[in-house]
Amino acid sequence: MYVVQVVGYKNSGKTTFITQWIEYLTGKGYQVATIKHHGHGGEPDQIKETDSYQHFAHGAKLATVEGDSQILITADKKKIPLKSLLLFYQSLNIDIVIIEGYKQIPLPKIVLLYNEEDTLLEKVENVQYVYKGNVEQFFHEVEANIHEFEYEKIKAFL
Amino acid sequence: MYVVQVVGYKNSGKTTFITQWIEYLTGKGYQVATIKHHGHGGEPDQIKETDSYQHFAHGAKLATVEGDSQILITADKKKIPLKSLLLFYQSLNIDIVIIEGYKQIPLPKIVLLYNEEDTLLEKVENVQYVYKGNVEQFFHEVEANIHEFEYEKIKAFL
Numbered sequence: 001m002y003v004v005q006v007v008g009y010k011n012s013g014k015t016t017f018i019t020q021w022i023e024y025l026t027g028k029g030y031q032v033a034t035i036k037h038h039g040h041g042g043e044p045d046q047i048k049e050t051d052s053y054q055h056f057a058h059g060a061k062l063a064t065v066e067g068d069s070q071i072l073i074t075a076d077k078k079k080i081p082l083k084s085l086l087l088f089y090q091s092l093n094i095d096i097v098i099i100e101g102y103k104q105i106p107l108p109k110i111v112l113l114y115n116e117e118d119t120l121l122e123k124v125e126n127v128q129y130v131y132k133g134n135v136e137q138f139f140h141e142v143e144a145n146i147h148e149f150e151y152e153k154i155k156a157f158l
Numbered sequence: 159m160y161v162v163q164v165v166g167y168k169n170s171g172k173t174t175f176i177t178q179w180i181e182y183l184t185g186k187g188y189q190v191a192t193i194k195h196h197g198h199g200g201e202p203d204q205i206k207e208t209d210s211y212q213h214f215a216h217g218a219k220l221a222t223v224e225g226d227s228q229i230l231i232t233a234d235k236k237k238i239p240l241k242s243l244l245l246f247y248q249s250l251n252i253d254i255v256i257i258e259g260y261k262q263i264p265l266p267k268i269v270l271l272y273n274e275e276d277t278l279l280e281k282v283e284n285v286q287y288v289y290k291g292n293v294e295q296f297f298h299e300v301e302a303n304i305h306e307f308e309y310e311k312i313k314a315f316l
Contacts, residue, residue: 014209015212018209019212022216022217022218023216026216026217026218031219031237032218033218033219033220033222034210034218034220034221035222035223035224036209036210036213036221036223037223037224038223038224038225038226041226042225042226043225043227043228044208044210044223044225044228044229044230045205045207046205046230047203047204047205050203051172051173051176051194051258054177055176055180055194055256056228058177058184059180059181059190060180060184060190060191060256061189061190061191061250061252062247062252063193063194064191064194064243065193065194065196065202066193066194066195066196066202066235066240067196067201067235068199068201068235069201069236070202070214070232070233070235071202071232071238071243072204072231072232073233074228075229075230075231076227076228077224077227077229079189080229080250084250085229087249088246088249089220091246092219092220092238092242094219094220098213098218100209
């Protein structure tokens with residue numbers, strides 16, 4: 001499993017970049033998964049008038065609801081630190097995990113700059129790539145060097 | 159870990175029963191988690207205008223968003239069959255899992271009847287208890303016999 005971190009300030013194009021990248025990787029046959037830090041503080045946006053959310057609100061540490069093809073798990077964050085979540089992904093044979101945000105974590109990362117004055121590069125560690133346009137070529141380049149993001153080699157950073 | 163299945167037709171009081179039970183067990187110090195089958199067909203109710211849901215919609219098999227104290231995971235159901243989900247719960251040291259629905263699964267179960275004419279008992283296997291009022295006494299009784307629901311003993315049913 002490979003774990004790639006993507007960081008960038010608001011409006012640097014992270015969501016577009018990541019959704020395009022998921023499509024690119026999925027098209028190549030990779031099993032992709034993502035982990036995103038909720039950018040605006042507070043809790044994930046979700047519908048609270050559900051039985052499942054009521055289970056969680058009344059004390060369940062995890063509450064899963066299963067539909068026809070999707071499942072939704074609401075969980076107490078303290079029960080699933082990032083490392084446990086990655087272990088879970090690994091157990092499900094995910095090939096590539098894209099982590100968005102968590103700027104303070106020193107995993108090998110791709111930086112998206114908002115503009116020339118963007119100072120993000122001075123504030124994060126372990127930058128492998130700075131993305132500057134030509135998305136297809138960039139995806140090829142990262143894919144060719146994906147071994148740099150091998151989870152077994154980088155998990156000590158967590 | 160113990161796994162208890164609760165089944166009952168619509169309006170038999172499952173949601174009230176389960177939320178009271180979660181509170182009872184949590185109050186006794188157990189780590190509780192739930193798994194519910196979405197009762198009305200279709201997919202779990204969730205907000206789709208989120209970056210995380212977009213990751214999922216563009217092909218990610220799992221998409222997690224982490225907030226201040228809660229995390230929300232949207233997943234492709236084919237990636238996480240019930241057995242894998244229970245394995246995940248077990249790895250997180252959950253004590254008691256309450257499964258709501260999945261009438262066709264022959265796990266040891268509690269049946270909630272809607273009324274005297276309710277025919278559910280004829281349609282499900284492995285009934286351990288039929289709940290008929292006096293909720294506190296019922297919770298005590300199940301707790302005293304919780305070993306009947308030991309996951310290691312019953313997982314062959316899945």
